[in-house]
Amino acid sequence: MPKNDNIDNIIDHKLFTEQDIHNMCVKLGKQLTEDYAGKKPLIVGALKGAIFFLTDLVREMNVKEQIDFMDVSSYGDSLESSGQVKIISDLATDVKDRDVLIVEDIVDTGLTLKFMKELLKKRGAKSVKCCVLLNKKANRQIDIDVEYYGSKVGNEFVVGYGLDFMSFYRNLRYIGVLKPEAIKLAANK
Ligand code: PRP
Numbered sequence: 001m002p003k004n005d006n007i008d009n010i011i012d013h014k015l016f017t018e019q020d021i022h023n024m025c026v027k028l029g030k031q032l033t034e035d036y037a038g039k040k041p042l043i044v045g046a047l048k049g050a051i052f053f054l055t056d057l058v059r060e061m062n063v064k065e066q067i068d069f070m071d072v073s074s075y076g077d078s079l080e081s082s083g084q085v086k087i088i089s090d091l092a093t094d095v096k097d098r099d100v101l102i103v104e105d106i107v108d109t110g111l112t113l114k115f116m117k118e119l120l121k122k123r124g125a126k127s128v129k130c131c132v133l134l135n136k137k138a139n140r141q142i143d144i145d146v147e148y149y150g151s152k153v154g155n156e157f158v159v160g161y162g163l164d165f166m167s168f169y170r171n172l173r174y175i176g177v178l179k180p181e182a183i184k185l186a187a188n189k
Contacts, residue, residue, distance in 0.1 A: 024150030029060020049105035
């Protein structure tokens with residue numbers, strides 16, 4: 001699929017504009033600044049979806065934090081979770097006794113977050129919380145605490161600002177809803 005070609009044929013409508021996203025980052029950043037005051041949290045970005053959100057969020061946080069990344073994937077290029085979360089590349093930082101904040105673009109089934117939270121706790125983190133931009137509850141398969149989130153979303157397929165469709169469209173500045181026919185077309189290829 002050509003990258004961002006004919007985007008109007010793919011995107012049904014914008015769900016969150018750049019300004020909406022900025023407002024969410026500001027609000028979350030303020031809350032996290034209060035909640036992590038006096039702490040030195042380790043911010044763990046879940047690649048690849050979280051890249052844009054993380055970079056905007058941490059610049060709204062006035063906290064002495066460190067950043068590391070973990071590349072985890074359960075979807076690959078598939079449209080449905082495989083149910084198996086794989087570590088593609090791991091953290092470089094020891095999380096023992098650290099206050100860890102996982103940053104994610106979206107929580108959907110909840111399997112990725114559950115996997116990450118359990119792993120980091122097992123490694124001895126002092127606390128493990130998460131901050132996700134979008135909280136999609138319709139497909140949740142397990143009960144999981146989502147301590148911070150920007151907005152709830154319905155069951156639409158959303159792309160942009162890190163969120164992908166078959167690994168494309170992450171670089172859109174806004175978050176849009178995919179046209180159902182675009183999804184059907186790709187599924188039949
Ligand atoms: C996406 C997203 C979250 C996860 C959420 O990642 O970035 O990490 O799925 O879904 P879940 O709640 O159903 O587990 P994906 O595995 O597609 O990798 P990516 O971040 O590289 O796109």
